[in-house]
Amino acid sequence: MQKRGQGEQFNWVFVLIAGAIVLAFFTVFTFQYIQLQEKRQNLRVAQTLGENIRLLESTEQALDADAFPLGGGFQFRYECAADHSFLTINNDYTQDVSDHLLFMPKLISTTAFRAWIAAWQYPYYITHILYFEHPDTHHYFIVDPVGQSFVTNLHLPRIFTATTFQRPSSLPADQTIHARVTFFTQTPPTAPELAAITQTIPHATIIHIQPIKDEVTFYDQNNDPVFHQSVAGKELLLGALFSDDPDQYGCLINRSLSAFDRTTRIYSEKAKLLPHLSQNPDCTYQTIHHSLLNYRQQPLHSSSSLRQSLEDQNRDLSGKGCQVVF
Amino acid sequence: MNSKAQLQTQETILVLFIVVVIILLGIAFFLRYQRQSILDERTTYERTQFQHMILTLPEDAAVRCSRFGQKENCVDTLKILAAAPFFQNDPDRYGTMNITFTQLYPAVPSVSCTTGTLTDCGVWTLYTQRPEHIRTTLKTVTPLSLYRPESDHYVLGLLTIERYTS
Numbered sequence: 001m002q003k004r005g006q007g008e009q010f011n012w013v014f015v016l017i018a019g020a021i022v023l024a025f026f027t028v029f030t031f032q033y034i035q036l037q038e039k040r041q042n043l044r045v046a047q048t049l050g051e052n053i054r055l056l057e058s059t060e061q062a063l064d065a066d067a068f069p070l071g072g073g074f075q076f077r078y079e080c081a082a083d084h085s086f087l088t089i090n091n092d093y094t095q096d097v098s099d100h101l102l103f104m105p106k107l108i109s110t111t112a113f114r115a116w117i118a119a120w121q122y123p124y125y126i127t128h129i130l131y132f133e134h135p136d137t138h139h140y141f142i143v144d145p146v147g148q149s150f151v152t153n154l155h156l157p158r159i160f161t162a163t164t165f166q167r168p169s170s171l172p173a174d175q176t177i178h179a180r181v182t183f184f185t186q187t188p189p190t191a192p193e194l195a196a197i198t199q200t201i202p203h204a205t206i207i208h209i210q211p212i213k214d215e216v217t218f219y220d221q222n223n224d225p226v227f228h229q230s231v232a233g234k235e236l237l238l239g240a241l242f243s244d245d246p247d248q249y250g251c252l253i254n255r256s257l258s259a260f261d262r263t264t265r266i267y268s269e270k271a272k273l274l275p276h277l278s279q280n281p282d283c284t285y286q287t288i289h290h291s292l293l294n295y296r297q298q299p300l301h302s303s304s305s306l307r308q309s310l311e312d313q314n315r316d317l318s319g320k321g322c323q324v325v326f
Numbered sequence: 327m328n329s330k331a332q333l334q335t336q337e338t339i340l341v342l343f344i345v346v347v348i349i350l351l352g353i354a355f356f357l358r359y360q361r362q363s364i365l366d367e368r369t370t371y372e373r374t375q376f377q378h379m380i381l382t383l384p385e386d387a388a389v390r391c392s393r394f395g396q397k398e399n400c401v402d403t404l405k406i407l408a409a410a411p412f413f414q415n416d417p418d419r420y421g422t423m424n425i426t427f428t429q430l431y432p433a434v435p436s437v438s439c440t441t442g443t444l445t446d447c448g449v450w451t452l453y454t455q456r457p458e459h460i461r462t463t464l465k466t467v468t469p470l471s472l473y474r475p476e477s478d479h480y481v482l483g484l485l486t487i488e489r490y491t492s
Contacts, residue, residue, distance in 0.1 A: 007331060014335070018342050025346070029353045036360045043364065047371055054378060057385065083418070098419070099382070124395040125387050262412055263387045269408035276444055277404070277476040314394065323475045326392050 042093035045070050049087065053100060056117040057128055062157035065112035065135035075109045078102070080251035101256050103239035104132035106248050111135075114159050120235040120256070123311050124267065124326040127259045129235045131242045133160075137178040139241060140201070142167050142193075147184030150211035154234060168193070174201045182241060183208040194223035205244045209237055218246040229253060230299070232260070261296050268292035271325045283322035288313045292325075373464065380468045380487055383425065388412065389452065391473045400471040400480055401427060406450040407441055413453040424488040425452040429472060431482040445476050457492035464489045 052068050077088040084098040101120075116131045139162035141151055151164060165171060167185055181197050181204045183189045188208050189197075197204055206219040214237060218227040227246030231237055231253055243249040271289035291313060295306050318324050384390060384401050388409040391398040406427055413420065427450040428436070434448035465488045472483035 010335070014339075021346060022349070025349055025353065029357070032353075032357050033360070036357065036364060040364050040367065043368055043371065047374075050371075050375065050378075054381070057382065119397070121395055124392055125390070125397045127387055259387075266388055266405060266408045266412065269411075270402075270404050273404055273408060273441060273444070274475065311395070318394070323478070324393060326395055 038090065039092060041072065042074070042089040045072075045074050045089050046087075046093050046095045049095060052113075052115060053097075053130065056115060056130060060117055060119070060128075062114070062116040062159045064114055064159040068115055069112045070110065073109060073111050075107070076104075077107050078104055078248065079106075080248050080255065082251075082254070085252075085255070100130050101127055101239075101252060101259065102130040102132060103242040103249070103252060104130075105134070105243065106245040108134055116157055116159070118235045118238065120233060122233050122260065123307050124263065126263045127256070129239065129256070131238065133242050134178045136176060137161065137180060138174060138176065139163070140165065140171050140174075140179065140181045140204070142169070142171075142181065142183045142185065142189075144185045144187075146186055147209075147211050150184050150209075150234075154238065156238075171197060171200050175203070177203045179204040180241065180244075181206045184211055186210065186212065188217060188225070189219075191223065194219065198223060207240050209240065216240045216249070218249070232257075232303075264292055264296040267326050268296075274323055274325065278322060280320070280322060282320040283317065285317075285322075285325065288317070288325055376464060376487075376489055377466050380466045380485060383487070384468075384470055384485060398473075400473045401483070401485075402473050402475065403427070403439065403450055404444075404475045406452050407439065407444075410450075410452050417455055420453050420455065422455050422457045422490040422492065424454045424456065424486070424490075426450065426454075426486045427452065427470075427472060428484045428486065429474075429481050430469070430484050457490055459492050460490045462491045464491075 048068075048070060052063060056063065075090050077091070079086045079088070084096065085100075085102065087095045087097050087102075089095065112135050113132045114135050114137070115133075118129050118131070120126045120129050137160075139160060141147075141162055141164040143151055143164055144167050148164070148166075156162060167183075171181065179201045181201060183193075183206075185208065188210075189206070194206060197206060206223070208217040208219070208225075209215070210217075213230060214232065214234075215228065215230050216237060217225050218240070220226045227250060229250060231239075236253060236256055239252060240249060243252070268289050271285040271292060274285050275283065288310065291306065291310050295303060295310060298306060314324050314326055389401050389405050391400040391402045391405075413425070429448035435446060436449055437443065437447040438449045438451065439447035465486065467484055467486045470483050470485050472481050473479075474481055
């Protein structure tokens with residue numbers, strides 16, 4: 001009887017151990033399988049991103065959340081370095097987006113994107129600039145009369161949710177984390193204005209854009225200015241509306257300047273080569289060659305007269321029956 | 327009875343052991359297959375990205391035609407020569423690759439165009455970096471419109487991109 005009891009006990013222990021081992025196998029298998037499926041999904045999201053970027057580049061249209069779904073919730077971490085920029089999906093797959101100038105939040109969890117593309121002309125085409133944001137983003141624009149006409153000329157596509165308020169005015173309460181407040185005003189926001197925004201929209205990213213000087217200022221959570229830079233062209237100014245990290249914005253501005261520098265140097269090289277092709281003695285390219293060299297050395301935001309002069313010189317070449325440079 | 331019961335238990339353990347081994351092998355095989363399929367998908371995606379380069383490169387401001395600052399749908403052959411040194415100095419970005427534009431029609435001598443030979447030539451190399459030993463070559467081509475500033479004419483050309491692995 002005692003032996004029989006021991007035998008039964010042994011059977012139970014055996015069944016329990018064997019069951020635990022089999023269960024452990026299936027559990028490990030399930031977790032491994034889930035991990036692999038997540039990897040696959042991250043890769044597919046990277047493919048979706050790549051396809052949509054190409055779509056934007058070829059159509060130059062804006063994509064709303066319905067046109068740019070991701071098929072699930074994903075976290076994106078965007079990193080910009082001097083030569084490269086990367087988009088890491090769910091801390092797993094890293095997509096190299098170095099070929100694109102992409103303005104978007106540094107860290108974003110979303111199921112879809114709103115996206116837009118604009119060609120940066122200064123005065124010639126330099127590159128495309130991409131803008132991505134969360135579909136729940138709400139832009140609050142605070143404008144003065146100068147800012148009002150600047151905002152009208154931005155031609156922001158309708159897919160973006162933006163409400164414009166005349167300064168001074170109080171903004172409606174908004175508790176969401178995707179609210180963005182931008183001042184398009186000649187003078188920076190005052191401390192009481194910033195304090196009022198913090199009260200009504202506590203998670204808002206606050207930016208000031210000086211529309212005449214093309215200057216951008218970011219404010220931190222204590223409403224202190226943390227970043228201030230002059231930028232070249234409304235396409236780069238617009239980038240501030242889609243960035244939430246001043247350092248990252250600064251990095252992208254530097255990368256855009258590198259793209260500008262490369263394009264300008266190519267045009268100045270072209271201006272050096274063009275005289276070899278022309279028999280027309282009126283076609284002199286020395287002036288425009290030097291103007292281009294000067295243009296790339298000057299701070300872009302203060303080069304409007306040189307820009308105008310370059311356009312005139314290029315037009316003059318055409319008027320003389322010569323090849324234009326750009 | 328006692329030894330019969332022992333034998334039965336040993337049999338059960340053996341059967342269970344075999345079943346567990348079979349399950350383990352199955353799981354290992356399945357997971358390995360899944361991993362490989364993800365790797366294959368990744369390789370296919372990277373290959374697709376390379377093939378898309380043929381669509382994006384002619385859009386690059388470095389080579390694209392422009393007139394009074396506005397983009398045009400062609401590649402400026404003079405800009406290829408002007409841009410080549412910038413591409414050549416960026417091997418980190420382009421790797422082991424060969425990017426060439428060739429004039430197809432009207433036919434011209436298949437002579438390489440350089441800053442010293444701007445006319446009577448029909449091949450422009452934007453970037454070239456060939457490894458010593460080439461294991462595989464991935465090649466993609468597309469026809470496009472080339473602009474020749476010396477004659478102010480648009481000609482039919484071909485863009486060829488080759489990527490090498492060593």
